[in-house]
Amino acid sequence: MDFFDFHHHKKNISLGIYNLDLNGVPADVPYSIGIHPKAINLSVIEKQFQWLESNITEKCIAIGECGLDSFAEADLKIQEEVFLRQIRISNEIKKPVIIHCVRKFYEVISLKKYAEQPMIIHGFNKKGRIAEDLLKNNFYLSFGKAVLYNLSLQNTLKIIPLDKIFLETDNDDFNIGDLYLKVSEIKDISPEDLNKQILENLETIKNG
Numbered sequence: 001m002d003f004f005d006f007h008h009h010k011k012n013i014s015l016g017i018y019n020l021d022l023n024g025v026p027a028d029v030p031y032s033i034g035i036h037p038k039a040i041n042l043s044v045i046e047k048q049f050q051w052l053e054s055n056i057t058e059k060c061i062a063i064g065e066c067g068l069d070s071f072a073e074a075d076l077k078i079q080e081e082v083f084l085r086q087i088r089i090s091n092e093i094k095k096p097v098i099i100h101c102v103r104k105f106y107e108v109i110s111l112k113k114y115a116e117q118p119m120i121i122h123g124f125n126k127k128g129r130i131a132e133d134l135l136k137n138n139f140y141l142s143f144g145k146a147v148l149y150n151l152s153l154q155n156t157l158k159i160i161p162l163d164k165i166f167l168e169t170d171n172d173d174f175n176i177g178d179l180y181l182k183v184s185e186i187k188d189i190s191p192e193d194l195n196k197q198i199l200e201n202l203e204t205i206k207n208g
């Protein structure tokens, strides 16, 4: 069975959302497009936005990955401006936002009020407390490879409602089926039903 891969960077995956490389051209697969905080280049930022806005086709599922990263070169202030501008694009085209966040969860939460579309934190691997605060603010969480070995993250997953979950391979090389199997054990549901639920979640975020 084909399991849905919410966020990945590989061209050969048939069921999922392909994250377009910066300055990349959309292929004939569902994709997300955005300016990653680590890719922000102030000297060409207008060109970066031009690329983004001129490559939104009907195959575009979401804006992203975009967000805040405490290890990125750009100042936090600049990152917030670039992120907010992408939130506004998502409002305009009525598509959800896939968020990359490193150690700036509460700053991301404080920008949520500007978003009219669903927001999904990808690659979530933090403690239950942060997950709870994100859930309270209506974020979705997408989980990746870390679930396979991180016991604390497995515990966090226990408190995440099934209708707020996505699963992804991101840049990691492993079989998404193994992740579905692991999460299905944690959530006491069959991998098939988990996949069905995640496809329903996808419809929900697509419909705003």
Ligand SMILES: [Zn+2]
Pocket (backbone or CB within 6 Å): 007, 008, 009, 019, 065, 170, 171
């Ligand atoms: Zn990624």
